[in-house]
Amino acid sequence: MEISLIAAFDKNQAIGKNGDLPWHLSSDLxxxxxxxxxxxxxxxxxxxxxxxxxxxxxxxxxLTRNLKWQCxxxxxxxxxxxxxxxCKNDSEIFVIGGAEIYNAFLEIATKxxxxxxxxxxxxxxxxxPKFKSENWKIMDESExxxxxxDDFSYKIITLxxxxx
Ligand SMILES: NC(=O)c1ccc[n+]([C@@H]2O[C@H](COP(=O)([O-])OP(=O)(O)OC[C@H]3O[C@@H](n4cnc5c(N)ncnc54)[C@H](OP(=O)(O)O)[C@@H]3O)[C@@H](O)[C@H]2O)c1
Numbered sequence: 001m002e003i004s005l006i007a008a009f010d011k012n013q014a015i016g017k018n019g020d021l022p023w024h025l026s027s028d029l030x031x032x033x034x035x036x037x038x039x040x041x042x043x044x045x046x047x048x049x050x051x052x053x054x055x056x057x058x059x060x061x062x063l064t065r066n067l068k069w070q071c072x073x074x075x076x077x078x079x080x081x082x083x084x085x086x087c088k089n090d091s092e093i094f095v096i097g098g099a100e101i102y103n104a105f106l107e108i109a110t111k112x113x114x115x116x117x118x119x120x121x122x123x124x125x126x127x128x129p130k131f132k133s134e135n136w137k138i139m140d141e142s143e144x145x146x147x148x149x150d151d152f153s154y155k156i157i158t159l160x161x162x163x164x
Contacts, residue, residue, distance in 0.1 A: 016126030
């Protein structure tokens with residue numbers, strides 16, 4: 001099973017502010033939807049709360065330490081390693097954040113789909129974890145994208161772990 005992290009971050013690897021995304025990037029959300037629809041997504045309980053519902057047409061898995069936490073349309077796990085049993089029939093799963101969950105999965109991830117957003121968020125409070133670029137190989141790099149409903153321009157870089 002391939003574990004792919006999918007994230008959008010700014011020049012300082014900021015991903016969030018006050019429990020939400022720090023920007024509106026309509027075309028990047030479409031890209032996220034295209035990649036994840038029909039597949040399994042894994043998120044932290046706080047990211048689930050910020051979205052507010054299970055995302056349709058995807059298997060939604062939420063990681064929480066609260067053994068009682070449940071929500072309609074969601075498979076709950078309490079340990080990162082539970083993912084291997086629950087997703088044993090998936091060829092690829094997508095870890096969609098936030099900061100704590102990217103950190104928890106970085107070691108075992110083999111792919112990252114990263115949107116590099118051309119801005120510096122002031123007072124950001126959630127960050128993508130530092131990673132060693134020498135351990136990752138660039139497989140694809142998009143053109144610079146900025147569509148009508150995008151706050152900023154960005155490009156999407158796909159990396160694969162070179163030590164896998
Ligand atoms: N730009 C992007 O691509 C992107 C993507 C996603 C999210 N975000 C942003 O990121 C921010 C949220 O990130 P965050 O780091 O605060 O929260 P998070 O990673 O979404 O969720 C953290 C929660 O996950 C659970 N958890 C974490 N590690 C765990 C472990 N090892 N085992 C079991 N449960 C574990 C805990 O839930 P309990 O407290 O319930 O125990 C913890 O409070 C928001 O601002 C959001 O908008 C940005």
